[in-house]
Amino acid sequence: MAQTIEEQFPPKMAKPAQRALAGAGITSYQELSKxxxxxxxxxxxxxxxxxxxxxxxxxxxxxxxxx
Known part of the structure; x- marks a missing residue:
């Protein structure tokens, strides 16, 4: 089962930042590193x-x- 963005990225990261990553299609550290x-x-x-x-x-x- 795939992890949600909240499970993947730092747990105390602000929700707007999590939404920004999700909106940009960045759902993993591997993707972020690109x-x-x-x-x-x-x-x-x-x-x-x-x-x-x-x-x-x-x-x-x-x-x-x-x-």
Whole structure:
């Protein structure tokens, strides 16, 4: 069974940021790593705190934003 966006991304990440990722079709860390940090940060609802949470989570997965 596929994980929901809430299960996949950091649990304390704000709902607007979760919706921004879902709206952009980003549903996994693998998919997130295909996007640049700049592009993701410009999504409506994505704030600095959520970006820091995503960077930390990507690093834990051994991944990074694309260049």
């Amino acid at each position: 996007h640049s940090e700049e592009k993701v940060s410009k999504l409506h609802g994505m704030g600095p705190k959520a970006m820091n949470q995503l960077k930390e989570a990507l690093e834990k997965q051994g991944l990074n934003f694309s260049e």
